[in-house]
Amino acid sequence: MAKRPGPISRRRALQGAGALAALPSRVFAQTAAAARPRLMQGVQSGDVGSNGVTLWSRADRPARMIVEYATTESFTDARRIEGPLALEGTGFTSRLRLGDLPPGQTIFYRIAYADQADASATSDWMRGRFRTPSAAAGDVSFxxxxxxxxxxxxxxxxxxxxxxxxxxxxxxxxxxxxxxxxxxxxxxxxxxxxxxxxxxxxxxxxxxxxxxxxxxxxxxxxxxxxxxxxxxxxxxxxxxxxxxxxxxxxxxxxxxxxxxxxxxxxxxxxxxxxxxxxxxxxxxxxxxxxxxxxxxxxxxxxxxxxxxxxxxxxxxxxxxxxxxxxxxxxxxxxxxxxxxxxxxxxxxxxxxxxxxxxxxxxxxxxxxxxxxxxxxxxxxxxxxxxxxxxxxxxxxxxxxxxxxxxxxxxxxxxxxxxxxxxxxxxxxxxxxxxxxxxxxxxxxxxxxxxxxxxxxxxxxxxxxxxxxxxxxxxxxxxxxxxxxxxxxxxxxxxxxxxxxxxxxxxxxxxxxxxxxxxxx
Structure with missing residues (x-):
């Protein structure tokens, strides 16, 4: 059975983001597509290593980044983080640094954006994944x-x-x-x-x-x-x-x-x-x-x-x-x-x-x-x-x-x-x-x-x-x-x-x- 993510250290899990957010368990249903933010360039991760990974995406307007991640593709017991705002001053990009991840695991994540002016207007989720380095002498490729x-x-x-x-x-x-x-x-x-x-x-x-x-x-x-x-x-x-x-x-x-x-x-x-x-x-x-x-x-x-x-x-x-x-x-x-x-x-x-x-x-x-x-x-x-x-x-x-x-x-x-x-x-x-x-x-x-x-x-x-x-x-x-x-x-x-x-x-x-x- 896949290991569940362990507790997140606030000092190491977040960079440029707020604390863990008590957000709703699912993204709100939307009636007007034009009123919802969109993820314009997909998602990506980077600067991965034993000390964490950076998650990235971009919205089409000022919006709050929302991240969920888990060790199962079904996102059972997923953890949710309210990330930084994507603003015009950052080209509407945003990133979130995750730390304290379980070693040797495939981590599944998804990103959505909540409109800055109306938190009930949220984008669709976009999904990604990455592997954390093993603590043991496992295979590595790049x-x-x-x-x-x-x-x-x-x-x-x-x-x-x-x-x-x-x-x-x-x-x-x-x-x-x-x-x-x-x-x-x-x-x-x-x-x-x-x-x-x-x-x-x-x-x-x-x-x-x-x-x-x-x-x-x-x-x-x-x-x-x-x-x-x-x-x-x-x-x-x-x-x-x-x-x-x-x-x-x-x-x-x-x-x-x-x-x-x-x-x-x-x-x-x-x-x-x-x-x-x-x-x-x-x-x-x-x-x-x-x-x-x-x-x-x-x-x-x-x-x-x-x-x-x-x-x-x-x-x-x-x-x-x-x-x-x-x-x-x-x-x-x-x-x-x-x-x-x-x-x-x-x-x-x-x-x-x-x-x-x-x-x-x-x-x-x-x-x-x-x-x-x-x-x-x-x-x-x-x-x-x-x-x-x-x-x-x-x-x-x-x-x-x-x-x-x-x-x-x-x-x-x-x-x-x-x-x-x-x-x-x-x-x-x-x-x-x-x-x-x-x-x-x-x-x-x-x-x-x-x-x-x-x-x-x-x-x-x-x-x-x-x-x-x-x-x-x-x-x-x-x-x-x-x-x-x-x-x-x-x-x-x-x-x-x-x-x-x-x-x-x-x-x-x-x-x-x-x-x-x-x-x-």
Whole structure:
């Protein structure tokens, strides 16, 4: 028999919500549909781990969030919580943090909204579910990818929309890591896009996706566009998301000091202003553990029982401007993660007792990503194409890797995205210019629905070697989803043996490469 939820701690169960509410046992019957609030984008959960989960939804008007949850699909003995208001100031989104959940359980939840002005006018329920991590050494699985609606490839109803989300859902993963570019705020959509062979890709279009995003409303509109896809909504209701942000969530290769004086598409030229608006929309529409106020604190550890800890990084908020990336001393001008985040990451990984420690990043370590790819100048990610001792942003990574070796922290690997093709890289000190580290793997995936590119060059500083990669044919650029551009990765950890299997998959879910790792 399924365990019933235990008592809720008020301190841990609620974030941005009121106390437990003595609400009616069922949503009121309605006579006038127009008078009732509606849930516009379905439900989703996120930032799941042993310390709780965030539930999210959005109303069409000012309304009070109502949540019920149980360990049975029939909602027998369900607990009910009166959540926060969804208001215009939050884009009519709301979220609720649940804690003190029973471990190793499927939790069923449903969300409704009560009109702010008339509590008797309530929406229909919308349902979702998620699994809580087991306290024992149980199996764990997750999927990861990045890049949603990029390079003009949007939701194509002729092929059923973004079916890659259905392929991921069918694997029933415990969670999904979105490694950034959750939207393409700088990439408007046309109703059609022509393929090299003459075929036409047809997009759903909206006003917000007709131009680059500059206002808060336009950034919100980019997020709202993705919810038009039924595959995404169904996926969100069953698989919790752990979301990162990257450049296209604001504008290509952004940093706060950047200006867009040479880009006629933008009336707002200050990227710092755009970043604040984009960050607000990202925090409103992603099911994050943190609230909407105060500085963003995206980096966080998520625990999934004895077998897995996942460490989410933020490579956008604390970076110095893109440039030559050849500083010989670590400091503010060479920052990517920043001092505080690096200190947190070292100590959090050192303290981890999980078999596997997975670092989730929005950009790769050893692939060369130029700030201006046409001129091959400046650098957007870690590598600087020098192949020698660490310089610039490489110094942060070198310091981290040396620390992990010195502290004998084992079974640390990376998942990432950004470059729009899947790959597996093995980093080996025997091949490297910098050798003070333990070998590790970096698994790259994507895109979800965007153009395919690559391959990028590898920088030899940390000795990366290509184990696998799948890139467009020679001479092809911006490969379309119809031509196989889209990919995701899957990780499965066996609870008994601890063996971790990492597979790359195409948009249908077909395995195109697999690697089995035994814990040391």
């Amino acid at each position: 999927v990861w990818s990045a890049d949603t609606v990029g390079q003009g490839w949007g939701i194509n109803p002729d092929i059923g929309g973004m079916t890659i989300y259905e392929a991921m859902r069918s694997l029933a993963p415990d969670f999904f890591v979105h490694c950034g570019d959750t939207i393409y705020a700088d990439d408007p959509l046309a109703s059609e896009k022509k393929l090299p062979d003459g075929r036409l890709w047809k997009n759903l279009t909206t006003e917000a996706k007709s131009k680059v995003a500059e206002t808060l409303a336009e950034f919100r509109g980019n997020h709202l566009y993705n919810f038009l896809d039924a595959n995404l909504r169904r996926f969100n209701a069953e698989v919790p998301t752990i979301a990162l942000w990257d450049d296209h969530d604001v504008v290509d290769n952004w940093y706060r000091e950047k200006r867009l004086d040479g880009d006629p598409r933008y009336r707002e030229k200050d990227v710092g202003v755009l970043a604040r608006r984009a960050e607000r929309a990202f925090r409103e529409f992603m099911p994050l553990a943190d609230g909407l106020d105060g500085p963003i604190r995206l980096y966080r550890k998520f625990s999934f029982g004895p077998r897995l800890d996942l460490f989410r990084l933020d490579m956008r908020s604390f970076r110095a401007p893109n440039g030559p990336n050849r500083q010989d001393v670590a400091g503010p001008e060479a920052a990517l993660l920043g001092v505080e985040q690096v200190r947190w990451l070292k100590q959090a990984i050192k303290a981890s007792t999980a078999t596997w420690k997975i670092i989730a990043a929005d950009m790769p370590v050893g692939l060369v990503v130029y700030d201006d790819w046409r001129r091959k100048s400046g650098f957007e990610a870690v590598a600087n194409a020098e192949h020698g001792p660490p310089l610039g942003r490489e110094l942060e990574i070198a310091g981290l890797l040396s620390f992990l070796k010195r502290e004998d922290v084992r079974n640390v690997h990376w998942i990432t995205a950004d470059v729009h093709y899947p790959a597996t890289h093995r980093y080996d000190p025997a091949r490297a210019a910098f050798r003070d580290f333990t070998p590790f793997y970096e698994f790259v995936s994507g895109p979800l629905c965007a153009g395919g590119f690559g391959p990028n060059a590898l920088d030899g500083t940390f000795g990366p070697q290509v184990v696998f990669q799948k890139v467009p044919p020679p001479g092809r650029f911006d490969l379309s989803p119809l031509e196989g551009s889209c990919h995701f990765g899957h990780v499965g950890i066996d609870g008994k043996s601890g063996v971790m299997t990492v597979s790359h998959r195409d948009a249908s879910g077909k395995v195109i490469h697999s690697l089995e790792l035994v814990p040391s």
